[in-house]
Amino acid sequence: DAGITQSPRHKVTETGTPVTLRCHQTENHRYMYWYRQDPGHGLRLIHYSYGVKDTDKGEVSDGYSVSRSKTEDFLLTLESATSSQTSVYFCAISEDGARGYGYTFGSGTRLTVV
Amino acid sequence: SQQGEEDPQALSIQEGENATMNCSYKTSINNLQWYRQNSGRGLVHLILIRSNEREKHSGRLRVTLDTSKKSSSLLITASRAADTASYFCATALSGSARQLTFGSGTQLTVLP
Secondary structure, eight states, X not given: OXXXXXEOSEXXXXXXXXXXXXXXXXXXXXXXXXXXXXXXXXXXXXXXEEETTEEEEOTXXXXXXXXXXXXXXXXXXXXXXXXXXXXXXXXXEESSTTSSSOOEEOOOEEEEEO | OOSEEEEOSXXXXXXXXXXXXXXXXXXXXXXXXXXXXXXXXXXXXXXXXXXXXXXXXXTTEEEEEETTTXXXXXXXXXXXXXXXXXXXXXXXXXXXXXXXXEOOOEEEEEEO
């Protein structure tokens, strides 16, 4: 999707290993989000950022950490991957949070923990 | 628990027919948004309706909002095969409105 890229697109990792997913934007938007998508659950918010070094937890933050040292990059880290973290992870960006412009989503990262 | 719940979970119609999807939510909102997701892709923003609006149009899309019933509907008129996708409602809570809470979606299939 224009202005936002996620890497990697696919990853298989072993239980217990750390994993970092990257979200990169070129839109200079203030807000960045990490969601996970699982069948029957829609999208659930993991963490979000409202500025450089400013982050907050979402609904399903346990087992995840994030960092944002630059406006354009938002990293999601699974400290010690578990099978329950097998999912599709989406990054989204927004100019004004959820007030008026809507989110722009990346193409997703499919993570499999074996 | 989900703030937004879509109904039905799945909908199959013929090309040219209208498709209606409903969304219910639980708490006061700043706005409600609808997104489309094609298989294997990210979500795409379709339309936003604010809590003080009752109806909004965008091309073949019509969205209504009833805050007294805490519900919204998305109508797609004259459906095309290319409209086949999952549709999600998302709510921004009144107050901070920093984040969206998504429902579990409606899978729409438009048969040619």
